[in-house]
Amino acid sequence: MxxxxxxxxxxxxxxxxxxxxxxxxxxxxxxxxxxxxxxxxxxxxxxxxxxxxxxxxxxxxxxxxxxxxxxGGDAFTFNEAVSFIINCTSQEEVDYYWDKLTAGGDESAQVCGWLKDKFGVSWQVVPVQLNEMLMDEDSTKADRVMRALLQMKKLELSELQKAYEG
CATH class of the missing domain: 3.30.720.100 (Signal recognition particle alu RNA binding heterodimer, srp9/1)
Known part of the structure; x- marks a missing residue:
């Protein structure tokens, strides 16, 4: 085989x-x-x-x-044009990956759950519930979530949920 x-x-x-x-x-x-x-x-x-x-x-x-x-040597470096999304099922999981991957890395210049690890590789640490909130047929709810999202570095599920519920 x-x-x-x-x-x-x-x-x-x-x-x-x-x-x-x-x-x-x-x-x-x-x-x-x-x-x-x-x-x-x-x-x-x-x-x-x-x-x-x-x-x-x-x-x-x-x-x-x-x-x-x-x-391959220093001919190329990583940038934010490519990132890897980590779909998380809980805030604890978001916190775990955020803490591990930002150790020695960079969270300062990023928003919306985006970070760089210590090698410069970009990751997005995202609760899976976020997409459902952003895709809600009620555009008012989705807009509130987007507004909250754009204010965050590390994503906080409870804050996104509050924005969603109004």
Whole structure:
């Protein structure tokens, strides 16, 4: 039986911290599997300035979502144009991921549950109830929620619920 291959796999380009980042994510998320790893040959130094034996790529999964982390040097950096949404079922879960991912990262410039972890990767930590509130047929309720949402860095479910209920 052939292994199932995910059609689209996000590839995260790190300078030299791919292995550290994968271990970091494995310490935060419960359902993490670390897979195959490739290493630079001596040609890696000539192309990317990476010493022979340095990790090139690491395959890993978070909650069944496949990723690849790679050490590619400093040619590219992360920005907010791409982020990963963490759908949370409770405020406790929002708090957990927010606290873990902002440790050494950045929450100051972001709103609406958006943050950067210590590697510069952007995440959105969102209670699943938010979409239902924003999609309510009563536009007055949805507008109040949006107004409250735009004032928050870390999302507070109780405050969003108060706005929803008026």
């Amino acid at each position: 052939e292994p199932k291959i995910q059609k689209i796999t996000p590839n995260l380009w790190f300078n030299t911290q791919a292995e550290e980042a994968v271990q970091y994510y494995a310490s935060i998320f419960q359902d993490v599997k670390i897979g195959r790893m490739t290493r630079y040959s001596k040609e890696g130094f000539e192309i990317h300035g990476m010493p022979e034996g340095t990790v090139l790529t690491i395959e890993f999964q978070i909650a069944g979502q496949e990723f690849t982390a790679m050490n």
